[in-house]
Amino acid sequence: MSLPRILLADDHTLLLDALEKLLADEWNIVGKIHDGTALTAAVDELRPDVVVLDIAMPPTNGLELARELRQQFPQIKLIFLTMNEDPDLAAEAFRIGASAYVLKRSAASELAGAMRDVIRGGRYIAPSLTQATVQSLVQQPKPTATDLTPRQREVLRLLAKGYAMKEVAAHLNISSRTVAFHKYQMMAQLQVRSSAELIQYAIRQSIV
Numbered sequence: 001m002s003l004p005r006i007l008l009a010d011d012h013t014l015l016l017d018a019l020e021k022l023l024a025d026e027w028n029i030v031g032k033i034h035d036g037t038a039l040t041a042a043v044d045e046l047r048p049d050v051v052v053l054d055i056a057m058p059p060t061n062g063l064e065l066a067r068e069l070r071q072q073f074p075q076i077k078l079i080f081l082t083m084n085e086d087p088d089l090a091a092e093a094f095r096i097g098a099s100a101y102v103l104k105r106s107a108a109s110e111l112a113g114a115m116r117d118v119i120r121g122g123r124y125i126a127p128s129l130t131q132a133t134v135q136s137l138v139q140q141p142k143p144t145a146t147d148l149t150p151r152q153r154e155v156l157r158l159l160a161k162g163y164a165m166k167e168v169a170a171h172l173n174i175s176s177r178t179v180a181f182h183k184y185q186m187m188a189q190l191q192v193r194s195s196a197e198l199i200q201y202a203i204r205q206s207i208v
Helices: 013-023 036-046 062-072 087-096 108-119 127-139 150-160 165-172 176-190 195-204
Strands: 005-009 028-033 050-053 077-082 100-103
Touching: 005 013, 005 036, 013 028, 013 108, 028 036, 036 050, 036 062, 050 062, 050 108, 062 077, 062 087, 062 176, 077 087, 077 108, 087 100, 087 127, 087 176, 100 108, 100 127, 150 165, 150 176, 150 195, 165 176, 176 195
Parallel strands: 005 028, 005 050, 050 077, 077 100
Antiparallel strands: none
């Protein structure tokens, strides 16, 4: 029996190399992608059984990529491996169709165990997120502009004005990764699927 085909996607090359060494004995690592714009084409070419990806996948994000992959390749299983412990983002990942949500701070054995569960057709949620994530999935509150934090509103205002994420980061004296996390959290919180919808929301709510 051939080994399950795994495609790894993360914007940190060193992490990709470490994951490959960790998983290579048990799975067939068919590729490593560090640029979000290349992921869909890589999936089309390599036809993996499982894609392991992060929430943050510059210049886009893992949630948008996951939606795209689920539409084009519904048979592929998705595992999020991320530093982001926001249960709302985890819930959104599962709404999209993810099979697992694993935290990078977890032991390597946890990722391996999650992958085995997924290959067998199961699902996996990081234990520290389980209760909050299930609650988020069940409640699904309707978001409003007042739900955004002051920092989120600042980020959204600048994005809506046409600033790139690096420019927003420089303007607010924060890192580009922090800007990206705020953006993706807002997209999940506001239940919008693209940057364009996020900007449209900002205009409707007079944030810009």
